[in-house]
Amino acid sequence: MILDFKEIPKANTGNGDQDTFELFARDFLEILGYEIIQQPDRGADGKKDLIVQESRHGISGITNIKWLVSCKHHAHSGKSVSDGDEPNILDRISVHECDGFLGFYSTLPATSLGKNFDGLKKKTNIDSFDRERIEKIMLESPEGIRLASRYFPVSFEKYKIENPKPAKIFSDDNSIHCEYCNDDLLKDKKGIFVTMRRMSDPEAKEYKKEPYIKAYYSCKGKCDAILKGRYMQDEMLIDEWTDITDFLSPTTYIKKLMAWMNSFQKEKEEMSDEAFDKLKYLFLHSYPYISREQTTEEKEKVKFYLQNGLMDWL
Numbered sequence: 602m603i604l605d606f607k608e609i610p611k612a613n614t615g616n617g618d619q620d621t622f623e624l625f626a627r628d629f630l631e632i633l634g635y636e637i638i639q640q641p642d643r644g645a646d647g648k649k650d651l652i653v654q655e656s657r658h659g660i661s662g663i664t665n666i667k668w669l670v671s672c673k674h675h676a677h678s679g680k681s682v683s684d685g686d687e688p689n690i691l692d693r694i695s696v697h698e699c700d701g702f703l704g705f706y707s708t709l710p711a712t713s714l715g716k717n718f719d720g721l722k723k724k725t726n727i728d729s730f731d732r733e734r735i736e737k738i739m740l741e742s743p744e745g746i747r748l749a750s751r752y753f754p755v756s757f758e759k760y761k762i763e764n765p766k767p768a769k770i771f772s773d774d775n776s777i778h779c780e781y782c783n784d785d786l787l788k789d790k791k792g793i794f795v796t797m798r799r800m801s802d803p804e805a806k807e808y809k810k811e812p813y814i815k816a817y818y819s820c821k822g823k824c825d826a827i828l829k830g831r832y833m834q835d836e837m838l839i840d841e842w843t844d845i846t847d848f849l850s851p852t853t854y855i856k857k858l859m860a861w862m863n864s865f866q867k868e869k870e871e872m873s874d875e876a877f878d879k880l881k882y883l884f885l886h887s888y889p890y891i892s893r894e895q896t897t898e899e900k901e902k903v904k905f906y907l908q909n910g911l912m913d914w915l
Contacts, residue, residue: 606676701726812871848887
């Protein structure tokens with residue numbers, strides 16, 4: 602689980618936050634498209650926490666289903682929701698003139714309640730949201746993400762670090778496309794950056810690296826093989842490649858940047874304008890992905906570099 606439902610206060614406290622889980626249920630169901638018919642309140646609720654309406658669009662028109670919503674916030678105790686927690690479901694639906702029952706739980710329904718639901722489905726509309734279903738839905742949409750940041754601020758901050766998104770630095774979306782199939786290599790994180798130079802003259806008195814004269818972006822495998830043949834044509838070229846994912850981590854981005862700067866300054870490497878423009882484009886469009894805190898995996902990689910003396914490129 603990514604979201605810790607214990608961040609939502611217990612329902613039996615008297616500090617003014619006891620309604621938070623019900624308010625969360627209301628906001629969650631609202632972003633799913635349910636119309637809120639009756640808001641949560643602190644009076645005698647007759648075993649209902651709120652009432653919502655679902656509109657189903659079909660060939661014959663619109664069918665409205667009014668749901669009695671029952672919220673059970675057991676995250677702090679870790680207990681499942683039993684059939685004893687949800688008595689007389691059919692009577693409650695009838696009293697509140699609803700068409701179905703909707704359970705909204707911060708834990709899981711117990712086996713006894715699950716069996717009760719299965720039996721009731723033959724007589725009325727029954728549905729439920731447990732913590733896993735709630736989390737999955739929330740993290741799949743921008744509206745759900747915003748709701749998660751509001752009700753689960755600690756969990757969500759950790760989630761953002763471990764699931765980084767590119768920073769909004771440029772007006773246009775960042776993308777680097779495979780020059781053969783046009784797949785977005787930044788989105789799919791499966792591409793390579795290939796540079797090519799001519800072979801050095803084996804008969805030359807003094808060895809000298811030839812300038813980089815060509816470069817391209819490619820998927821690994823088939824696309825790379827096709828592009829390599831296309832770029833080489835009749836020339837005898839040596840190709841070098843680097844994984845584009847190395848440009849999407851803060852530490853390895855710096856490593857690549859330092860390596861290229863050192864090669865130009867210390868090793869006097871040369872590069873054609875065409876190849877250099879592609880190198881600059883790669884650094885520029887990778888930058889939004891590394892303008893962030895490092896993930897746990899990336900921090901472990903830095904620790905490995907330090908322990909093995911692999912940080913001498915700085």
